Amino acid sequence: MENQQKVQNLIDLRTQAKLGGGEKRIASQHSKGKFTARERIHMLLDEGSFEEFDMFVTHRCNNFSLEKEKYLGDGVITGHGTVDGRTIFVYAQDFTVFGGSLSETMALKICKVMDMAMKMGCPVIGINDSGGARIQEGVTSLAGYAEIFQRNIMASGVIPQISAIFGPCAGGAVYSPALTDFILMTEQNSYMFVTGPKVVKSVTGEDISTEDLGGADVHASKSGVSHFRVEDEQTGIETIRELISYLPQNNLEEAPIEDGGDPISRLEDALNTIIPDNPNMPYDMKSVISGIVDCNKFLEIHKDYARNIIVGFARFNGVSTGIIANQPNFLAGVLDCNASRKAARFVRFCDAFNIPILTLVDVPGFLPGSSQEYAGIIIHGAKLMFAFGEATVPKVTVTIRKSYGGAHDVMSCKQLRGDFNYAWPTAEIAVMGAAGAIEVLEGRAISAIKDPEEKAKFVNDKVAEYKDKFANPYQAASYGYIDDVIEPRNTRFRVIRAFQALQTKKVVNPLKKHSNIPL
Numbered sequence: 326m327e328n329q330q331k332v333q334n335l336i337d338l339r340t341q342a343k344l345g346g347g348e349k350r351i352a353s354q355h356s357k358g359k360f361t362a363r364e365r366i367h368m369l370l371d372e373g374s375f376e377e378f379d380m381f382v383t384h385r386c387n388n389f390s391l392e393k394e395k396y397l398g399d400g401v402i403t404g405h406g407t408v409d410g411r412t413i414f415v416y417a418q419d420f421t422v423f424g425g426s427l428s429e430t431m432a433l434k435i436c437k438v439m440d441m442a443m444k445m446g447c448p449v450i451g452i453n454d455s456g457g458a459r460i461q462e463g464v465t466s467l468a469g470y471a472e473i474f475q476r477n478i479m480a481s482g483v484i485p486q487i488s489a490i491f492g493p494c495a496g497g498a499v500y501s502p503a504l505t506d507f508i509l510m511t512e513q514n515s516y517m518f519v520t521g522p523k524v525v526k527s528v529t530g531e532d533i534s535t536e537d538l539g540g541a542d543v544h545a546s547k548s549g550v551s552h553f554r555v556e557d558e559q560t561g562i563e564t565i566r567e568l569i570s571y572l573p574q575n576n577l578e579e580a581p582i583e584d585g586g587d588p589i590s591r592l593e594d595a596l597n598t599i600i601p602d603n604p605n606m607p608y609d610m611k612s613v614i615s616g617i618v619d620c621n622k623f624l625e626i627h628k629d630y631a632r633n634i635i636v637g638f639a640r641f642n643g644v645s646t647g648i649i650a651n652q653p654n655f656l657a658g659v660l661d662c663n664a665s666r667k668a669a670r671f672v673r674f675c676d677a678f679n680i681p682i683l684t685l686v687d688v689p690g691f692l693p694g695s696s697q698e699y700a701g702i703i704i705h706g707a708k709l710m711f712a713f714g715e716a717t718v719p720k721v722t723v724t725i726r727k728s729y730g731g732a733h734d735v736m737s738c739k740q741l742r743g744d745f746n747y748a749w750p751t752a753e754i755a756v757m758g759a760a761g762a763i764e765v766l767e768g769r770a771i772s773a774i775k776d777p778e779e780k781a782k783f784v785n786d787k788v789a790e791y792k793d794k795f796a797n798p799y800q801a802a803s804y805g806y807i808d809d810v811i812e813p814r815n816t817r818f819r820v821i822r823a824f825q826a827l828q829t830k831k832v833v834n835p836l837k838k839h840s841n842i843p844l
């Protein structure tokens with residue numbers, strides 16, 4: 326072959342590789358409202374930044390006459406590029422080639438980018454759209470999955486790992502995304518389950534649709550498997566880009582500073598009147614969050630799951646910060662099993678990646694009852710306590726209103742190594758609420774009073790006495806458990822000043838193989 330022809334041959338091979346499983350299958354992909362793997366990567370990365378690996382890899386399987394059907398790239402596009410100028414490694418399964426099913430060689434390609442990401446200390450993003458293990462390959466495909474899983478595990482806490490589900494993700498294949506830090510699903514076309522509707526029907530008799538079994542809605546609101554539910558792929562890609570902007574490249578770096586121009590000392594007057602006089606009335610904690618963070622910008626995670634607690638990223642004076650906040654607007658902000666697990670996972674992510682934590686507290690306690698006890702609220706609550714207590718990143722806590730009982734301790738109190746613990750004057754820090762406390766303390770005296778009016782007066786007086794003593798932040802402040810009582814409208818300034826002072830914080834946990842968080 327002449328040299329010029331060799332060059333032309335390369336160009337032709339590249340053109341062929343870019344067609345994946347062919348034009349017909351690309352058209353079929355588009356007809357389902359889906360982008361191709363290559364289009365997705367180009368949408369995700371900065372324009373012109375994509376560098377591809379392994380375009381000429383093909384499978385090595387001869388079962389079922391598969392040697393007659395080979396596609397350049399073998400069902401996954403891999404490589405690196407930049408998002409806002411920062412390098413990331415990426416892979417996207419190509420559904421047009423054997424339904425994006427995982428072969429031995431596809432696994433090798435994915436493992437290669439994961440190894441590169443680890444070596445370079447960069448995030449890795451996987452775009453999933455696959456029929457699972459390539460059936461013709463048998464056990465080599467299963468081994469390939471396990472190679473990926475092992476790398477997911479080793480990369481955990483070292484580089485951020487993000488999974489987008491833009492199509493099927495079923496069987497054991499679900500476990501790679503599940504091992505990563507964040508999962509994002511599209512409302513149309515994406516689903517995740519360990520066993521599909523047909524197997525469910527044959528084993529349990531249950532008739533259920535793909536959507537109801539493992540669609541984006543189910544995993545965003547019921548199982549909590551998915552952190553983001555997005556309308557379409559375009560929104561999904563934008564969300565991933567935004568998410569990455571809050572994250573460092575790896576566990577030895579810090580997230581990039583992005584100065585939005587919001588003044589540090591901006592007062593948010595509305596916060597002075599946001600707390601209702603009636604302690605049983607709710608308000609929206611998201612208004613508190615958006616009032617204090619830079620440019621009112623907050624990226625909420627797990628938005629539709631365990632809505633009694635809010636978690637997500639924002640910036641203070643340009644510094645990426647994780648926020649955990651009880652939401653009085655939903656179940657009064659109580660801590661239950663799901664809220665505890667959701668928040669614990671988020672706290673651990675922030676701690677692993679050097680992201681400071683702000684905790685906003687308004688919690689009436691743990692949700693009582695047999696269903697919570699049977700579901701293991703003891704262990705799940707302990708997870709959140711463990712996560713806060715183990716975290717060594719800067720931790721600032723602001724108690725907004727209620728902070729009762731065990732939930733007070735859990736929500737990043739002073740003794741769980743909260744660095745700066747502030748309270749609003751509306752804070753109530755006590756063992757329990759006034760009515761419940763008087764019931765316990767004065768039960769016998771109350772039942773001894775026969776006259777209803779006299780009884781009501783007795784109870785009211787006792788409740789008032791209790792509130793006077795405990796329904797405020799000053800008892801905690803008198804012990805130094807609260808560092809200062811702050812004016813609500815000045816919260817942004819005080820929080821930023823606290824994080825500034827904590828910039829040089831250095832705390833190291835005792836040397837150990839690993840902790841034994843109550844799983």
Ligand code: HXC
Pocket residue numbers: 350422423424425426455456457458459460461467470471493495496497498
């Ligand atoms: C090989 C596969 C495949 C697979 C799909 N294809 N899945 N090839 N192995 N697992 C091929 C099809 O033959 C077809 O080829 C093309 O991909 C598109 O598939 P369609 O069925 O036409 O597409 P669609 O109607 O959209 O249905 C998609 C699907 C379905 C729901 C994913 O293909 C499906 O049910 N596939 C099998 C899923 C499955 O059971 N996988 C194994 C799970 S167990 P042509 O040539 O027509 O384009 C598993 C274990 C992992 O994954 C364990 C890890 C530890």
